[in-house]
Amino acid sequence: MPKETFFHLTEGKKKRIMKAAEKEFSKHPLKDASISNIVKDAEIPRGSFYQYFEDKEDLYYYYFNNLRKSSFRDLLTTIQQHDGDLFSGFECFSEKMITNVLKDKHASFYRNLFMNMDYHSFNKVSPEMSPSRKLDARIQREQHMKDQQKMWAYIDQSNLKIEDTHELRMLLHMLMHSVFSTIIEAYRHLAEDEHYDVNQSIKDLQRKISWIKSGACQSAHESTVTQENNK
Incomplete structure (x- = not known):
């Protein structure tokens, strides 16, 4: 600040x-x-x-x-527009984020940011992680708590295996990691091939979110169906 x-x-x-x-x-x-x-x-x-x-x-x-402006508010709004569905809202939010980061006029800045990202910078730029930047550390903590409570209130928790804001934060942390890793992978592809289709990155992200939501292991029934289809 x-x-x-x-x-x-x-x-x-x-x-x-x-x-x-x-x-x-x-x-x-x-x-x-x-x-x-x-x-x-x-x-x-x-x-x-x-x-x-x-x-x-x-x-x-x-x-x-100044570039990201109100990412946290945008994330909340998108989740609200999807009736509190965390995964649908997050997927919509993150697809827009990927497109903006890779194609925005500030893409050179974003490339340097993401290609040199570490845990410290992740926490600084992640909209669900970083509190509003006030001069007073106590105000930072209080604002962060309010942000987490607001996120908790916006999300429909009926289908989520979370018990408190700590677990919600863990889940959001995993989701945001999937977005940032996808962006980094996309920049690497673009460095090798300037004609790389950014839509492939969005598809990759959708798969990652699907794995987080439903798991990567097939049920016994799904495994049997796959085996039958492969015959």
């Missing part, structure tokens, strides 16, 4: 800084990004940068949050 001084800047100056961040973070992953390049392009002294942000990671995730 930027420091208070950043929000007191003129709109023009804030836009210059964010434009410089976009340029640098689209060229380089966070670990290789240069504050020197950012302040040069933004036309601000290096000392001023630290009056606005704690470090480059602070700017990086603020920039990302």
